[in-house]
Structures are given as structure tokens and as C-alpha cells.
Amino acid sequence: MAKRAILAVATLKGGSGKSTLASCLAVHWRLAGRDPVLVDADPQRSLARLAARPRALGGVPVIENCSEDVIETARSLPRKRGPVVIDTAGFRAPATLAALAAADLVVVPVKASPLDVDVMIDTARTLFATRDGSVARFRCVLTQTTRDSVIARHIRAELAAAGFPLFESELVNRIAYSEAALYGATPSMTEPHGAAAREIAALAAEIDFALTLARETA
Ligand SMILES: Nc1ncnc2c1ncn2[C@@H]1O[C@H](COP(=O)(O)OP(=O)(O)OP(=O)(O)O)[C@@H](O)[C@H]1O
Ligand SMILES: [Mg+2]
Numbered sequence: 062m063a064k065r066a067i068l069a070v071a072t073l074k075g076g077s078g079k080s081t082l083a084s085c086l087a088v089h090w091r092l093a094g095r096d097p098v099l100v101d102a103d104p105q106r107s108l109a110r111l112a113a114r115p116r117a118l119g120g121v122p123v124i125e126n127c128s129e130d131v132i133e134t135a136r137s138l139p140r141k142r143g144p145v146v147i148d149t150a151g152f153r154a155p156a157t158l159a160a161l162a163a164a165d166l167v168v169v170p171v172k173a174s175p176l177d178v179d180v181m182i183d184t185a186r187t188l189f190a191t192r193d194g195s196v197a198r199f200r201c202v203l204t205q206t207t208r209d210s211v212i213a214r215h216i217r218a219e220l221a222a223a224g225f226p227l228f229e230s231e232l233v234n235r236i237a238y239s240e241a242a243l244y245g246a247t248p249s250m251t252e253p254h255g256a257a258a259r260e261i262a263a264l265a266a267e268i269d270f271a272l273t274l275a276r277e278t279a
Contacts, residue, residue: 065098066144066272067135069164071157071199073181077172078204080107081238081247083148085261086268087121088247093265095143099123102131102160103150114245129155132163144272165275167199168268170232171220173206173213182223198275202264203231228271230264233257 068086070079083099090097099118101108104127112123126134127150135145147164149157161167171181201220206213213231220227232238237248237257248257 063140065135065138065140066166066276067132067147067160067164068144068268068272069147069149069157069160069167071149071161071167071169072151073169074172075151078170078232080111080148081242082168082170082202082204082232083146084108084111084118084121084242085232085238085247085249086265087144087146088119089249089258089261089265090143091119091121092249092253096141097121097143098135098138098145100131100135100145100147101125102127102147102154102156105150108148111242111245114243116244116246116250118245118247119250127154127156129159131156132159135160135163165198166268166272168228169199169201170204171201171216173203173210173216173231182219182225200226200228200268200271202228205234206231208233228264228267230260230267232260232264 070083072079080103087097087099099108099121101123106125108123109125112118124134131147135147138145147160149160151157203213203216217227233256235257237252237255241247241251247261248255249261252258
């Protein structure tokens with residue numbers, strides 16, 4: 062069996078939705094019959110705490126490692142069909158840098174907020190420059206958006222102008238995300254046919270495709 066793909070979720074600003082994104086993707090893949098693993102590299106332990114709630118992220122295993130050897134942890138997992146999804150802390154943390162340097166794909170959630178755009182783009186340059194001169198395999202995803210809002214369109218345009226690849230799918234600001242998290246679940250578990258579950262599935266499909274490309278060109 063092929064090696065597992067490693068996906069890192071890294072943020073530019075706190076609260077941009079990376080733990081939510083990491084958990085939603087992993088649960089989606091699990092419900093699709095695959096065997097994803099979550100690695101919690103954030104000392105805040107958001108994923109570990111979610112897994113301790115009653116619905117336990119649908120049984121997706123959560124491994125905690127906030128140290129630089131987080132990638133060794135990810136690589137040492139038994140070969141199975143499902144990606145390893147690493148949720149990171151602030152991007153200056155050694156575990157984040159290690160994950161950025163070695164992941165097959167880095168997904169960067171960007172909160173669609175007008176005050177954040179310039180700072181976000183500046184910080185993104187720093188973040189993506191940390192990949193040891195290798196071709197950065199990163200993609201941004203808009204989170205907590207208001208569908209078809211002016212600001213989301215504006216941020217899309219600014220990211221494109223700055224040369225940052227962006228997934229077509231976005232995660233809309235929906236109460237379903239935090240309500241599901243109350244029980245350690247995600248919308249794919251609580252409302253499998255709802256709008257949030259559909260947008261997670263669409264993003265997961267885009268990420269699967271990007272992961273395949275990233276690994277083929279590695
Ligand atoms: N699409 C969404 N719709 C509504 N609420 C959301 C969405 N995504 C995330 N949230 C909420 O926003 C808050 C921050 O999300 P989350 O904890 O995933 O961010 P984070 O980037 O992991 O934060 P931190 O930097 O603290 O690790 C949480 O309360 C979460 O429930
Ligand atoms: Mg988090």
C-alpha cells in the first residue's frame with residue numbers, strides 16, 4: 062500500500078478555523094470509508110479535546126505531538142488508505158515549521174475579514190518562505206465566509222493577485238460547525254445532507270486531487 066499523504070493545516074492568524082477544518086476533513090474521509098488520522102500539534106489540544114467529547118470525532122484517532130518530530134510520528138503510522146491531517150499551532154512553533162517543511166500539501170485557512178487581508182498576505186509570504194527553498198505546496202481556503210459576499214470576492218482577487226493558490230470551495234460561516242463541535246462531532250456527522258456537509262465534501266474532493274498532484278510531482 063502507498064505511503065499515507067500528509068496534509069498540514071497552518072494558519073496565519075489565530076481563530077481562522079484550522080482545527081475545525083482539520084477535524085471536518087478527517088471525519089469526512091472516515092465516513093467515506095477511509096482511515097484518516099489526526100495529529101494534534103497544537104499545545105492548546107483542540108483536537109484532543111474534541112475527541113474527548115461524546116461523539117469522539119466519529120472514531121478518527123487523534124495523536125498528540127507538539128514537538129519537532131511530529132513528522133516522524135506522521136510517517137510512522139501504519140500504511141492505510143487515508144491521509145494524516147496535522148493541525149498546527151502558530152506558525153513560528155517548531156512543530157509547525159517541521160510540518161510545513163515535510164507535508165505533501167499545506168492548507169491555509171483564511172478568514173474572510175476585511176481587516177486581515179494585507180496582514181494575511183504579508184504573513185503568508187513569510188510562512189511559505191519557510192519551506193527550505195522547495196516548491197511550496199500550499200493552498201489557501203476561505204473560511205467563515207458569507208456566501209458570495211463582496212469581501213470574499215475581494216479577498217479571492219487579492220490572493221490571486223499575490224500569486225497564492227486558492228481552493229474554489231469555501232467554508233461558509235454556519236452555526237452547524239460550532240454546534241457539532243459541542244458534541245465532538247462535525248456537520249458531516251450531525252447533518253450529513255446539510256449545506257455544511259456538502260461544502261466539506263467539495264473541499265475534500267479538491268484536496269484529494271491536489272494531494273495526488275503534489276505527490277506525483279514530489
Ligand atoms: N465555517 C465556520 N462557521 C462558523 N464557525 C466557525 C467556522 N469555522 C470555525 N468556526 C468557529 O470559529 C472558532 C475558531 O475556530 P478554530 O478553533 O477551528 O480556529 P483555529 O484556527 O484552530 O484557532 P486557534 O488559532 O485558536 O487554534 C471556533 O469557535 C469554531 O467553532
Ligand atoms: Mg486550533
